[in-house]
Amino acid sequence: xxxxxxxxxxxxxxxxxxxxxxxxxxxxxxxxxxxxxxxxxxxxxxxxxxxxxxxxxxxxxxxxxxxxxxxxxxxxxxxxxxxxxxxxxxxxxxxxxxxxxxxxxxxxxxxxxxxxxxxxxxxxxxxxxxxxxxxxxxxxxxxxxxxxxxxxxxxxxxxxxxxxxxxxxxxxxxxxxxxxxxxxxxxxxxxxxxxxxxxxxxxxxxxxxxxxxxxxxxxxxxxxxxxxxxxxxxxxxxxxxxxxxxxxxxxxxxxxxxxxxxxxxxxxxxxxx
Amino acid sequence: xxxxxxxxxxxxxxxxxxxxxxxxxxxxxxxxxxxxxxxxxxxxxxxxxxxxxxxxxxxxxxxxxxxxxxxxxxxxxxxxxxxxxxxxxxxxxxxxxxxxxxxxxxxxxxxxxxxxxxxxxxxxxxxxxxxxxxxxxxxxxxxxxxxxxxxxxxxxxxxxxxxxxxxxxxxxxxxxxxxxxxxxxxxxxxxxxxxxxxxxxxxxxxxxxxxxxxxxxxxxxxxxxxxxxxxxxxxxxxxxxxxxxxxxxxxxxxxxxxxxxxxxxxxxxxxxx
Numbered sequence: 001x002x003x004x005x006x007x008x009x010x011x012x013x014x015x016x017x018x019x020x021x022x023x024x025x026x027x028x029x030x031x032x033x034x035x036x037x038x039x040x041x042x043x044x045x046x047x048x049x050x051x052x053x054x055x056x057x058x059x060x061x062x063x064x065x066x067x068x069x070x071x072x073x074x075x076x077x078x079x080x081x082x083x084x085x086x087x088x089x090x091x092x093x094x095x096x097x098x099x100x101x102x103x104x105x106x107x108x109x110x111x112x113x114x115x116x117x118x119x120x121x122x123x124x125x126x127x128x129x130x131x132x133x134x135x136x137x138x139x140x141x142x143x144x145x146x147x148x149x150x151x152x153x154x155x156x157x158x159x160x161x162x163x164x165x166x167x168x169x170x171x172x173x174x175x176x177x178x179x180x181x182x183x184x185x186x187x188x189x190x191x192x193x194x195x196x197x198x199x200x201x202x203x204x205x206x207x208x209x210x211x212x213x214x215x216x217x218x219x220x221x222x223x224x225x226x227x228x229x230x231x232x233x234x235x236x237x238x239x240x241x242x243x244x245x246x247x248x249x250x251x252x253x254x255x256x257x258x259x260x261x262x263x264x265x266x267x268x269x270x271x272x273x
Numbered sequence: 274x275x276x277x278x279x280x281x282x283x284x285x286x287x288x289x290x291x292x293x294x295x296x297x298x299x300x301x302x303x304x305x306x307x308x309x310x311x312x313x314x315x316x317x318x319x320x321x322x323x324x325x326x327x328x329x330x331x332x333x334x335x336x337x338x339x340x341x342x343x344x345x346x347x348x349x350x351x352x353x354x355x356x357x358x359x360x361x362x363x364x365x366x367x368x369x370x371x372x373x374x375x376x377x378x379x380x381x382x383x384x385x386x387x388x389x390x391x392x393x394x395x396x397x398x399x400x401x402x403x404x405x406x407x408x409x410x411x412x413x414x415x416x417x418x419x420x421x422x423x424x425x426x427x428x429x430x431x432x433x434x435x436x437x438x439x440x441x442x443x444x445x446x447x448x449x450x451x452x453x454x455x456x457x458x459x460x461x462x463x464x465x466x467x468x469x470x471x472x473x474x475x476x477x478x479x480x481x482x483x484x485x486x487x488x489x490x491x492x493x494x495x496x497x498x499x500x501x502x503x504x505x506x507x508x509x510x511x512x513x514x515x516x517x518x519x520x521x522x523x524x525x526x527x528x529x530x531x532x533x534x535x536x537x538x539x540x541x542x543x544x545x546x
Contacts, residue, residue, distance in 0.1 A: 128428050156439065157400070161432045
C-alpha cells in the first residue's frame with residue numbers, strides 16, 4: 001500500500017484505529033465452535049462489523065501458529081478476505097520476526113508476497129542486516145519494535161547505552177538504513193511521556209501504538225505528543241474490541257466499542273482537514 | 274528432553290553437531306521436485322544420512338513459512354519424523370520469537386506442545402515477561418539470542434550499556450529470571466574471543482553456535498573458550514552440510530561433511546570421558 005492511501009483512509013474515516021485479531025478459541029462465542037473454521041468465522045464477523053471505524057487490522061501470528069496447520073489456514077483466509085473485500089485497509093502481520101539477512105528475506109517473502117500483508121512487525125536486536133531485507137519491498141512497511149508496553153521493556157529498552165536509552169539508539173540508527181522511509185515503529189502507549197523524545201528522532205514515521213485500553217495507555221496523551229501532520233499514528237485495540245461481548249451479539253458489541261474509540265479519535269483528527 | 278539425555282548423546286556420538294535444516298526448493302537436487310513433498314523428502318534423506326554424527330537438528334522456521342501452508346506441513350512432518358524415528362536427538366525450532374506474555378505463551382504452546390520441539394530460539398528485546406512464558410515448560414529449553422554472528426550484531430549487541438556491552442547485560446539479567454536453568458544462548462562463532470567473557474557470566478549454560486563454516490568461525494576456538502564439563506556447546510552447520518552436493522548423491526555428501534565435522538569435534542570431546 002502507498003502511504004498516501006493510508007493517510008486518505010485516516011482522513012476519510014476520521015480514525016487511526018487498528019483492530020488486533022488475537023483470536024483465541026477459548027474466548028470466542030461458543031456458538032461459533034460449530035463452524036467449519038471458527039477462527040475465520042469470528043474474524044470475518046469482526047471485520048464486517050468494524051471496518052467502517054478502523055483503518056488497519058493486525059492478526060497476531062502467535063494465535064494462529066498455536067493451532068498449527070489449521071491456524072495457518074485461518075490466517076491465510078483472514079488476510080485473503082481483507083485484501084479482497086476491504087483492499088483499502090492497512091494490514092499488519094504482528095509476527096515480530098528478525099534473523100540474519102537470507103532468513104529475513106524468507107520472512108519478508110512469506111508475509112509480503114505469499115500472504116500479501118502490507119506490513120510486518122520486526123525485532124531490532126540483530127541490527128541492520130536483519131531488517132533491510134524487509135525494507136527492500138516497495139509499498140510494504142516494516143514496523144520495528146522500539147519501546148514496547150510490557151513490564152520487560154525496562155529490562156533493556158530503557159537502559160542507558162552510550163549515554164542514551166537503547167530504544168533511542170535503535171530509532172536513531174534505523175534512520176540510516178536503506179529505505180528507512182518504509183519503517184514504522186511500535187511504541188507502547190503506557191509511556192506517552194516518551195513520545196516527545198521519540199518524535200524528536202523520527203518526526204515523520206508512523207507509530208503503531210498498542211496498549212491503549214487493556215494495557216492502560218491514555219489515548220489523549222498519544223495524540224497530544226505523538227501525532228504529526230499525516231496523523232502518524234495507528235492505535236491498536238485487540239481484546240477490548242474483539243471480546244467486548246462473549247455472546248451471540250459479539251460483532252455488534254465489537255462495532256460499538258470500535259465506534260466509541262473512533263469518535264474519541266475523530267476529535268483529535270479534525271485538524272488534519 | 275532432560276539435559277542429561279543430551280549430554281549422554283554428546284558423549285556417545287562424540288559430537289556436538291547441530292544440522293540446520295534451512296531447506297530451500299531452489300537449492301535442493303532437482304530430482305526431488307517430483308516428490309509429493311520435496312522439502313520433507315529432502316529433510317528425511319538428510320536426517321537418515323547424518324543422524325549418527327549429529328546430536329541436534331534445527332529447522333529454521335522462515336524457510337517453511339515462506340511456502341505457506343505447504344511449508345508448515347513440511348515442518349510438521351519433519352519434527353514428527355525426528356520425534357518418531359530419532360527420539361534421542363535434540364530438536365530446535367529456530368524461530369526467534371518473543372512478544373508480550375500472553376502472546377509468548379501462545380508461541381511456546383505452538384512449538385513445545387503442538388509441534389513437539391525440545392527447544393525454540395527467542396529474541397530478548399522485550400525482556401523478562403516475553404521469555405518467562407517459554408521457561409515455564411518443563412524439560413523444554415529456550416535458546417535466547419545473546420551475541421549473533423551477523424554484521425548487524427555490532428549495531429546494538431556490542432554497544433556499551435551502563436558500562437558493559439548490551440549482550441552481557443542480556444546474559445546477566447536473564448540469569449535472574451524464573452527457571453533460567455532452562456535457558457541456552459545463541460553465540461556467534463565468528464567472535465570466539467568473546468566466549469571468555471560469556472563463560473564468566475554463564476559458565477553452565479549450553480551455547481548454540483552458528484557461523485562455523487559458511488559464516489567463517491573457527492571450531493577450535495569455540496571449544497577452547499566455550500566448552501564446559503557437560504560440553505555446553507551445540508555447533509551448527511546448515512548449508513555446508515545440506516548443500517554439500519546438489520546432485521543425486523546429496524545425502525552421501527551431507528553425511529561425509531557431517532562426519533568430517535564430527536571427527537574434528539571428537540578430539541575436543543575426548544576429555545568429557
